[in-house]
Amino acid sequence: MTNNHIFLHPDGTGIGLSLGGMKVLFDGNDVHTMGDQTGGSGWGFIVADVYAPAYYYAYAGNIQITNNTIQCVADGNNCLLLVGNGSVASGNTITVTGSAMGINVAGPSANVTNNTAKPFVAAATVASNTIF
Secondary structure, X not given: OEOOEEEEOOOOOOOOEEOOOEOOEEEOOEEEEOOOOOOOOOXXXXXXXXXXXXXXXXXXXOOEEEOOEEEEXXXXXXXXXXXXXXXXXXXXXXXXXXXXXXXXXXXXXXXXXXXXXXXXXXXXXXXXXXXX
């Protein structure tokens, strides 16, 4: 999925754009939220590598989220959520409005490099990022 303009409208579920699958490339896109995407749901994300039950994670991996611009309104939740195996987030610019988490690495392994985002929580390889 490359070079798309994506506009997400809040629907109360907290679910934005979930990629899933194996060897997925999400590159050069711009993603916009039209209001608080996760408002009212108590959790959620704007973009996620995988959104599925935990038993499905073994069937998804090597998802490349690169060179995207993500405009994020997801108060108290995640702009970019990584839970899959071997996901890569690199070269992304995430503009956070409100109290959302820029990048949240909640899965077993991810490589997060050269992004510009609000601070994020990660237990992964994190290098050459601009954090403010």
